[in-house]
Amino acid sequence: MRIFNVSALLALLMISSSPILAADSYKVDSVHTFINFKVLRSGFSYVVGRFNSFSGSATWDDADPAGRSLEITIDAGSVDTGNERRDQHLTSPDFFNAKQFPQIIFKASQFKETSVEGFDAAWEAAGELTLHGVTKPLTVVLKQVGKGEDRRGNFNIGVQAEFTIKRSEFGMTNMIPMGGDEVTCYVDVLVQRQ
Amino acid sequence: MEIELLEQAAIYAVLIPGIPAALALLLAPVRVQPFALALAYFIGDTAVRGWPGLPPADSTQWLPWIALLAGLLGSVSRSDRKQQGQPSFLDLATLSLMALALALILIPAFRFAWEPLEGAGLLGLLLLGSSIFWFGIRNGKLVEEMPAIRTVLLLTTGIGVSILTGIAGSVVLAQAVAVVATLLAADLAIAWVGRKAPTTNTQPLYAVLLAAFFAAAWYFAEAPATAGLILASVPWLAIHIPGKFGLHRSTKTAQIVALVIALALTATACYLTISASPPLDMEF
Numbered sequence: 001m002r003i004f005n006v007s008a009l010l011a012l013l014m015i016s017s018s019p020i021l022a023a024d025s026y027k028v029d030s031v032h033t034f035i036n037f038k039v040l041r042s043g044f045s046y047v048v049g050r051f052n053s054f055s056g057s058a059t060w061d062d063a064d065p066a067g068r069s070l071e072i073t074i075d076a077g078s079v080d081t082g083n084e085r086r087d088q089h090l091t092s093p094d095f096f097n098a099k100q101f102p103q104i105i106f107k108a109s110q111f112k113e114t115s116v117e118g119f120d121a122a123w124e125a126a127g128e129l130t131l132h133g134v135t136k137p138l139t140v141v142l143k144q145v146g147k148g149e150d151r152r153g154n155f156n157i158g159v160q161a162e163f164t165i166k167r168s169e170f171g172m173t174n175m176i177p178m179g180g181d182e183v184t185c186y187v188d189v190l191v192q193r194q
Numbered sequence: 195m196e197i198e199l200l201e202q203a204a205i206y207a208v209l210i211p212g213i214p215a216a217l218a219l220l221l222a223p224v225r226v227q228p229f230a231l232a233l234a235y236f237i238g239d240t241a242v243r244g245w246p247g248l249p250p251a252d253s254t255q256w257l258p259w260i261a262l263l264a265g266l267l268g269s270v271s272r273s274d275r276k277q278q279g280q281p282s283f284l285d286l287a288t289l290s291l292m293a294l295a296l297a298l299i300l301i302p303a304f305r306f307a308w309e310p311l312e313g314a315g316l317l318g319l320l321l322l323g324s325s326i327f328w329f330g331i332r333n334g335k336l337v338e339e340m341p342a343i344r345t346v347l348l349l350t351t352g353i354g355v356s357i358l359t360g361i362a363g364s365v366v367l368a369q370a371v372a373v374v375a376t377l378l379a380a381d382l383a384i385a386w387v388g389r390k391a392p393t394t395n396t397q398p399l400y401a402v403l404l405a406a407f408f409a410a411a412w413y414f415a416e417a418p419a420t421a422g423l424i425l426a427s428v429p430w431l432a433i434h435i436p437g438k439f440g441l442h443r444s445t446k447t448a449q450i451v452a453l454v455i456a457l458a459l460t461a462t463a464c465y466l467t468i469s470a471s472p473p474l475d476m477e478f
Contacts, residue, residue: 084472092363092415093254099414100252100302133251171251173244174366 211238232265330430
């Protein structure tokens with residue numbers, strides 16, 4: 001009776017753990033990942049910037065959409081527009097308020113296959129964006145740029161996305177319209193299998 | 195477009211709090227005026243930064259709520275007189291409110307940046323600076339002879355903190371401090387027109403807000419700590435230095451010397467902030 005119970009338990013464990021084993025774990029390669037944005041300034045021109053400090057991870061299962069996730073955490077204080085004074089202003093309470101809300105987090109857990117011309121694969125990644133202490137749903141289209149082993153034998157997946165958010169929806173209401181409300185983000189992410 | 199924004203800033207930081215402040219000073223009974231001015235501050239802060247919420251998402255937006263407590267304290271305090279060498283109830287209550295305000299606005303520092311011991315030490319130093327500021331406006335022969343000088347020095351400090359915060363990089367916080375300066379200016383203007391002394395027992399409201407705003411400018415907008423220390427010592431130095439040189443014999447001379455000292459120290463604090471900030475070679 002005891003032998004039967006142990007065998008049944010082992011079988012159950014093997015069955016229930018098989019999808020988890022199939023999903024691979026990935027880490028965001030911060031050297032080859034770029035999180036850029038642009039925002040209209042005074043109606044005349046765009047200010048273009050990037051975040052220099054972030055980290056992230058992903059799980060990916062080719063066969064099972066439920067085994068896919070992506071999480072990127074950005075250090076709000078690492079905003080870089082190429083001008084120290086402007087960056088200080090952007091991290092101040094007028095904009096990102098980086099000491100009050102130090103992290104910008106995007107978590108996606110639902111990936112739906114889609115197609116985009118010019119790309120082998122693409123997914124609608126639905127999740128939540130936390131910015132300035134406010135969390136809102138966000139769906140972005142991730143386009144697969146490349147996938148496979150690099151020269152060192154590491155397995156990589158590279159994706160890119162372009163999306164627009166309204167900063168006012170996240171409580172960043174100061175200096176609109178001098179600094180535009182709509183912020184267009186250009187994200188190139190490389191994840192490496194662990 | 196920038197001019198429009200400046201006009202909006204002037205409306206939010208000056209007109210919106212200024213009108214209820216003037217009404218409070220003209221119509222409310224003297225005992226109620228500190229709380230009425232705190233309400234005017236609440237209205238002004240809300241116009242500048244939006245409804246604070248309770249608890250606020252942004253820790254610096256505890257200040258409108260703290261202002262109401264400070265106003266209430268001013269309104270219920272029967273007298274600010276105290277025995278020589280002993281802190282009064284008003285002193286202890288105000289210092290407690292300052293400690294509460296500093297602890298609340300610095301919640302993110304404790305959560306994300308400071309170790310507990312480091313945070314306790316820095317909070318202690320901030321409270322020490324705030325105490326110097328508080329006792330500076332409380333004591334002195336010049337204040338006894340000419341109570342209006344206290345409001346003048348608070349106004350100078352308030353304008354200084356506002357400018358310094360703007361230079362350090364936060365226009366929004368600077369506008370919120372400008373709301374405090376507006377209340378002080380309204381207080382002085384109505385006293386001057388009515389040929390009377392400015393309101394009494396409003397010091398807890400002004401002192402708590404100014405001390406907390408400097409701490410906010412230092413931590414959230416990275417204003418230099420030295421500038422804050424200079425501003426915190428403005429009332430004490432401006433009131434006591436004239437006395438040291440025997441200038442208190444003539445109240446008028448002492449007032450002029452006090453004002454010159456206050457302006458010089460405020461200008462020095464602003465200069466230090468400009469020096470510590472990245473070069474102004476752009477506009478947003």
